[in-house]
Structures are given as structure tokens and as C-alpha cells.
Amino acid sequence: MIPGRGLAEEPLKAVLERSLGARLYVAHRLDRDASGLVVFAKNAASHRSLCLQFEGRRVRKKYLALVLGRVDASRGEVDRPIRAFGSGRMGTGPGGKPSRTLYRVLERFADASLLEVEPSGGRRHQIRVHLCGIGHPIVGDPLYGGPRPVGGASRLMLHALELGFRLPDGRPIVLRADPPPDFQAVLEIYKMRK
Numbered sequence: 467m468i469p470g471r472g473l474a475e476e477p478l479k480a481v482l483e484r485s486l487g488a489r490l491y492v493a494h495r496l497d498r499d500a501s502g503l504v505v506f507a508k509n510a511a512s513h514r515s516l517c518l519q520f521e522g523r524r525v526r527k528k529y530l531a532l533v534l535g536r537v538d539a540s541r542g543e544v545d546r547p548i549r550a551f552g553s554g555r556m557g558t559g560p561g562g563k564p565s566r567t568l569y570r571v572l573e574r575f576a577d578a579s580l581l582e583v584e585p586s587g588g589r590r591h592q593i594r595v596h597l598c599g600i601g602h603p604i605v606g607d608p609l610y611g612g613p614r615p616v617g618g619a620s621r622l623m624l625h626a627l628e629l630g631f632r633l634p635d636g637r638p639i640v641l642r643a644d645p646p647p648d649f650q651a652v653l654e655i656y657k658m659r660k
Contacts, residue, residue, distance in 0.1 A: 501625045512633075529583040546599060565586075577656070620648070628642045
């Protein structure tokens with residue numbers, strides 16, 4: 467879905483296909499409330515190449531996440547299995563699939579921290595579940611942490627910043643998308659609380 471629009475709105479894939487006049491193949495997904503990079507392939511061969519890289523955990527993914535609370539360590543790792551708990555919610559627990567998330571503190575504020583996050587793999591809601599599980603839910607999260615939305619923010623403060631992978635011909639590529647104005651606006655509010 468197009469960020470900031472209701473559920474009845476047209477999916478991003480359909481909007482792009484109409485705009486380009488061509489079929490696209492979804493190679494990467496992003497939580498509906500998050501912003502940032504989403505990857506589509508233009509043909510079946512490229513789609514297969516990208517999907518194999520995502521499945522093989524060979525795509526390097528970097529996100530920005532504004533989390534509630536001051537994260538003390540300058541970097542850390544969450545290595546907990548993730549499983550579905552019903553009604554679309556995920557959590558850590560026995561029987562889950564292996565999941566690992568690395569994080570690095572970029573900036574600390576009075577009551578929040580800005581993190582650069584690298585998930586290994588791509589479990590549903592992985593970053594949100596892992597960060598909430600260590601006591602630092604993502605600001606604006608309507609599902610994990612509390613009270614909801616976390617910190618009272620108008621948007622989920624999770625942004626897909628960077629993706630690194632190989633093109634079908636083997637050449638490496640790194641794509642980057644800076645955070646949108648609404649992400650920056652919420653971040654500025656927390657910066658003023660320093």
C-alpha cells in the first residue's frame with residue numbers, strides 16, 4: 467500500500483505498473499507502516515535472482531529505527547527465534563524460526579535512541595519484535611510495545627534506508643532512500659528533547 471493511505475487504496479505495485487506500463491515482480495516486502503526502499507523486478511529472470519539472494523540472506527539491509535528509551539550499549543545483537551502468535555502478531559519464543567538483528571546507536575535523546583539496524587533474514591515484523599523484546603519498542607508502533615502507538619507518534623519510525631545486492635549479471639549495487647519529511651519531522655521533535 468502507498469504509505470499514509472487507507473487500506474482501500476491501491477497497492478504500490480499496481481500504481482507502479484500503471485505508471486510504467488509494464489508488469490513488475492515483487493522481490494522485497496516492507497511493513498505497511500514503514501517507509502523506504504521496496505524492490506521490484508522487471509522480468510522473471512531478475513525476480514528469480516533477487517528472490518534467491520533474499521532467501522539466501524545475501525542481501526544487506528539497513529534500516530533506521532527511532533526507539534523509545536536510551537539504548538546504553540553503542541551496538542548490540544538480538545538473536546531470538548520468531549514465530550506467529552495469531553491475529554497477525556509475531557513474537558519470540560520456542561518453535562520460532564532463527565532470527566538475528568544487529569543494531570548500532572546513531573544518536574541518543576532524552577527519552578529515545580536513533581538506531582541503524584541490520585536484520586539477518588527477513589522474518590515478518592522482525593525488527594519491531596526484536597527491539598520491543600529488549601525493552602526498546604519503535605516509536606509510533608501500533609502493534610508492539612505500549613501505550614500504542616508507542617510514544618504517541620503519528621507514524622511508525624522505521625525506515626528501509628539501504629539495500630545491497632547483486633544484479634543478475636553479478637555486478638554489486640547499493641540502493642539508498644533517505645527518510646521522508648514525516649520521518650524527519652518526528653525525529654526533530656525527539657532531538658529537541660535532548
